[in-house]
Amino acid sequence: MVAKGKKIWFDGELMNWDDANVHVLTHGLHYGTSVYEGIRAYKLTSGGGAIFRLKDHMARFVDSCRILQLQTKYTVDELCDVVLETVRANDLDECYIRPLAWAGEGNMGLFADNPTSVMVAAWPWGAYLGDEALNNGVKVHVSTYNRHHPNISMIRAKIGGQYVTGVLAKREAQAHGYHEAIMLDTHGYVAEGSGENIFAIKDGVAFTPPDSSPILPGFTRDCAIRLLQDAGVEVRKELFPRDFLTICDEIFLTGTAAEITPVSEVDRRSVGSGKPGPVTKGIQKAYFGCVHGENEKYAHWLDRL
Secondary structure (H helix, E strand, O other): OOOOOOEEEEOOEEEEHHHOOOOOOOHHHHHOOEEEOOEEEEEOOOOOEEEEOHHHHHHHHHHHHHHHOOOOOOOHHHHHHHHHHHHHHOOOOOEEEEEEEEEOOOOOOOOOOOOEEEEEEEEOOOOOOOHHHHHHOEEEEEEEEEOOOOOOOOOOOOEHHHHHHHHHHHHHHHHOOOOEEEEEOOOOEEEEEOOOEEEEEEOOEEEEOOOOOOOOOOHHHHHHHHHHHHOOOEEEEOOOEHHHHHHOOEEEEEEOOOEEEEEEEEOOEEOOOOOOOHHHHHHHHHHHHHHOOOOHHHHHHEEEO
C-alpha cells in the first residue's frame, strides 16, 4: 500500500492526492503506452534533504518519451523544477518520486496520436525489498521469463508495458518462495533482476552485464561501478551464464528502489557464506554515504530541497 502524499503535480497543476485521476479509456491504461522514472530523495547528514541524480533521471524520462513517440512540451530542466516543486509541496525531505507520462484519452486503436499527460507524485517509501533484505540479503530465482530482445522492444526506455514481463517473473519467483527473480537474455546470459541491475563478485573482481546486453543501465548501477573503482575493485562488463551465479563469492542487486541489496541465495544455493560479503557491505556503506551527502566527490549528484 502506497503511503499517501499531499499533492500530485498533474499536467501543470498541483492537486490533492485523491483528485489526480484519469478516464478509464486512457490509451496508456489499455496498451501500456506510458514511460516512467523512479527517483529517491534522502535526508542529508548535514540536515535537510536532496534528490539523488535528478537531472539524469529526467533526461532519461525525456528520452523514453521520444523513443515511445509520446509528445511532451516539457524540457529536462522544466521537469527537474516540477519534481522539486512536488516534493516541497508534500513537505518531504526523504521519499520516493514517480514521474509518469502516458498517452491519454482519445482514439482506442493501437496507433493513436492521443495527447500526452504528465504527472509527478512523491510519497514516503522505505527499502523496496525490506530492511531485512538490505541487512541479510534476498533469495533469488532464475526466471523462466527472458528479458526483451533488442528487436522485440525498445529496451533503453522505461516503458510501462515492457515491465509486465518483470511482473510475471517476480510473481513466479515469489510463488516458489523467493524474494526476487533474475532474468536471462534470449541467448541464456544473465541480464538483470525484475527491476534491478546485478553484480557478481568472483575472486575480488566485480562482473556486471555489458551495456550492450538487453538491460536498462541504471544510475544506481553506474554509481556502484564508480564506487567499486574508487575502492580499487576491478569492474568487468561481461556476459556470463546463469551457472556463474552459483559459484560467485558475492552477488548484489542495484536500483533506485532496491538501492544496494545483497543476494544470499540463488535457486537454493548459498552465495558464498550465505551472508553479505565484504565488497557488498563496503559498496552499501559508500552508496548510502553518497545519497546522504557525505561524499564531496559526488555532491553534484544531489539537488537540495
